[in-house]
Amino acid sequence: MADNQSAQERTEEATPKKRSDAREKGDVARSRELTTMMILLAGVLGFYLSSDRFFAGLTDLLRGGFSLSRAQIFDPMQTYSATVSAVLTGLDALAPLLVLLTVVAALGPVAIGGWSFNSGASAFKWNRLDPVSGLKKVFGARGLIEMFKALAKFVLILGFALTALYHQFDSVTGLGLEGIEAGLAHSGRIVLKIFMISALATMIIALIDVPYQLWEYGRKLRMTRQEVTDENKQQEGSPELRTRIRSLQQELATRRMMEEVPRADVVVTNPSHYAVALRFDADTMRAPRVVAKGADRVALRIRELAAASGVTILSAPPLARSIFHTTKLDREIPAGLYVAVAQVLAYVFQLKRKDGRAAEALVVDLPIPTELQY
Numbered sequence: 001m002a003d004n005q006s007a008q009e010r011t012e013e014a015t016p017k018k019r020s021d022a023r024e025k026g027d028v029a030r031s032r033e034l035t036t037m038m039i040l041l042a043g044v045l046g047f048y049l050s051s052d053r054f055f056a057g058l059t060d061l062l063r064g065g066f067s068l069s070r071a072q073i074f075d076p077m078q079t080y081s082a083t084v085s086a087v088l089t090g091l092d093a094l095a096p097l098l099v100l101l102t103v104v105a106a107l108g109p110v111a112i113g114g115w116s117f118n119s120g121a122s123a124f125k126w127n128r129l130d131p132v133s134g135l136k137k138v139f140g141a142r143g144l145i146e147m148f149k150a151l152a153k154f155v156l157i158l159g160f161a162l163t164a165l166y167h168q169f170d171s172v173t174g175l176g177l178e179g180i181e182a183g184l185a186h187s188g189r190i191v192l193k194i195f196m197i198s199a200l201a202t203m204i205i206a207l208i209d210v211p212y213q214l215w216e217y218g219r220k221l222r223m224t225r226q227e228v229t230d231e232n233k234q235q236e237g238s239p240e241l242r243t244r245i246r247s248l249q250q251e252l253a254t255r256r257m258m259e260e261v262p263r264a265d266v267v268v269t270n271p272s273h274y275a276v277a278l279r280f281d282a283d284t285m286r287a288p289r290v291v292a293k294g295a296d297r298v299a300l301r302i303r304e305l306a307a308a309s310g311v312t313i314l315s316a317p318p319l320a321r322s323i324f325h326t327t328k329l330d331r332e333i334p335a336g337l338y339v340a341v342a343q344v345l346a347y348v349f350q351l352k353r354k355d356g357r358a359a360e361a362l363v364v365d366l367p368i369p370t371e372l373q374y
Contacts, residue, residue: 010222010223010224011222011224011225012222012224012225013218013223014222015223015231017231018223018231022221029213029214029217030112031111031112031206031213033202033206034108034112034206036206037202038104038107038108038111039105040195040198041199041203043100043195044192044196044199045100046101047188047191047192047195048192050096051188054093056093057090057092057093058184059184061086061090061093064085064089068082112210112214156204160201161198161201163197164197164198168190168193171186171190172190254294254298257294257329260291261277261292261302261305261306262305262306264278264279264291264292265280265311265312265348266278266312266314266345266348267292267302267306267312267313268314268315268319268320269299269316269320270317271315273295273296274294274295274299274321275293275294275295275299275302276292276293276320276323276324277302277306277311278344280345285332286332287332287333287338288332288341290323290327290330290332291329292329293323293327295324312348312351316340318366319337319366319368321373322337322374324374325374336368336369336371340368343366
């Protein structure tokens with residue numbers, strides 16, 4: 001079986017169960033390029049929104065560092081205190097940006113594949129230390145593809161960054177002529193522009209990589225026709241078993257239906273092809289209800305049970321066909337048949353009162369609406 005499956009082409013799309021099993025194992029679609037793009041864009045946005053706070057903190061940091069006296073520099077306690085103060089000032093200036101980048105870095109990987117955690121995927125496995133398999137991954141077809149992708153990304157991002165830097169060259173070289181605060185603000189705008197242009201490169205890469213990763217993930221999960229067939233058998237059972245179950249269900253339903261025939265008021269027949277058993281209780285029912293119906297052998301069985309139980313059997317072919325085709329089991333008859341069925345029941349009740357027993361009867365010319373005729 002395994003040889004046959006390996007020889008077959010994987011032409012079938014993965015079933016929901018196959019995708020669910022893969023997700024439980026931690027195998028979902030991922031795009032590192034999308035994550036990189038999101039982090040870079042978040043960095044640009046965060047830097048832009050918190051630039052005033054950042055440069056104010058950086059200015060305080062530089063002023064505090066350059067304002068130390070010679071005695072303070074050679075005093076270990078003063079140096080320690082100044083270092084702690086500088087670190088806290090830097091963290092305070094970078095806090096909004098760091099929080100934003102942390103959130104995006106956590107949410108980025110689940111952008112296209114959704115959240116999936118599997119402890120087995122992160123468990124230690126000795127085969128991961130196998131240098132031979134590691135070299136095969138590096139120098140294999142997939143490894144070479146990843147290497148060329150990395151080189152292409154590097155060249156594209158470097159090209160965008162160098163282009164941005166080239167257009168900002170005069171501004172960069174003129175920073176030394178500006179004051180500290182003006183120079184810091186100007187340098188921040190330059191860095192922001194370079195990062196924005198570099199982010200455009202990562203957007204181009206992500207727009208290419210995301211569809212490719214989705215296609216590659218779908219291709220990896222493809223199944224052979226035999227695998228699809230085997231999975232259907234596991235979930236639903238073999239066709240023979242399903243047929244047997246349906247047969248048993250139908251047999252039980254027919255048995256329950258036959259138990260209602262002796263309690264019927266009348267059985268309307270075709271006379272031999274169809275049989276419909278009706279029951280009406282004015283205290284509990286709004287209209288007569290179909291308690292049993294069938295064709296051919298089932299109809300014969302209904303007539304036999306009715307005859308054995310003393311239920312009136314009435315031959316009315318148009319009415320029998322109409323009820324059989326328009327009314328489901330244990331449902332009330334349509335409103336269009338109220339008059340015809342009322343005449344039948346009135347006839348049956350008169351017949352019982354006349355001789356005290358049920359008998360086979362014949363009724364003709366019952367009013368059946370055109371839309372309910374079969």
